[in-house]
Amino acid sequence: MEILKYIGMGLVVIGAIFLFLGALGIYRMPDVYNRMQAGTKATTLGAIGLILGVGFMQPEWIIKTLIIIIFIAIANPLSSHALARAAYRNKQKPYMKNKVDAYEKVVYDNPENKKEEE
């Protein structure tokens, strides 16, 4: 069972690294969407790595940790999606050095949304 322990430790370290990168991204990124990407994508992987690592270190907890991981895998991208969508609809402009805003056509060419703006 020593091997499982070391695998778990490795996973915890990977998770911690990704969580750190997420925090760094929130600090460094230029606009809402990039920050949100750092704060949700990186932390999803970080949290999953961390929790799975704990599950490997304590094998009797593995089922509980898997349930938590499923919950995070559903809830975290979902909430970031909803937040990003709400931010765009409230006219938070993306960072324009990217020069591409593919979502603009989807939102503003839709007749329903034009009605809402009036």
Place this chain on the structure above:
Amino acid sequence: MKKYLAIFLLLIVGFYLIQAFNLVPFGANRVGNIDDESTVGAYYLKNTVPKTSVANVVTAIVVNYRGFDTLGEVTVLFLATTGLGSILFRKRKHGEEEERVLKESSQLVKIGSRLLFPFIALLGIYVFIHGHLTPGGGFQGGAIIATGFLLMLVAYKNYKLGHGALTWIESLAGITFAGIGIWGLITGGTFLENNAFPGLGNVNDLISGGVIPIIYIAVGFKVAAELTGVLDILLSIKPNKN
């Protein structure tokens, strides 16, 4: 003249306040010393588990030693909901459908919240069923269930809550709480007598602690129904167009 009367009354109140404070020995620690049998904290810690066979001392104090107070708290919550409903009540024209102010959510949010809702409700139920064993209880479990309903209300613009069902759940839970209290009086004990109903059982069993788990389950249902009603009322208000 009025001024002198006020000063006189204040002097009387102040005199009795000082008298009351003089009853407490200056600088004495009346709560913290666990070995001192005369303090209330030590009494609870020593006697709760043998007398009520409830592992969670906080729950035993909230629901049993001060159960009457909790009944009052639940009533306050009920009154708050009623007040909110009566203040924010909007007269609808005949046949007008109730409409929420939120915009339609995306398909992903809808499906995801439908997936998550049963698990959130399950967690809430778990929290209030195990209120006498683990941290948490009726209020917390009810709040968790209400967050599940909040998710559904945010995701679905036309999500309908059965107001009749909410009222029934709330009333039945309240009646259960008060009825258990009166049952204690009928069986010859006090109001909210602990060992009146299913017996005490063993510490750390799911069915143990007399009426405490039953009361907490009733409180959980009541809080969930009330908070859900509050959320529904708040989400149905239309902002002024001007």
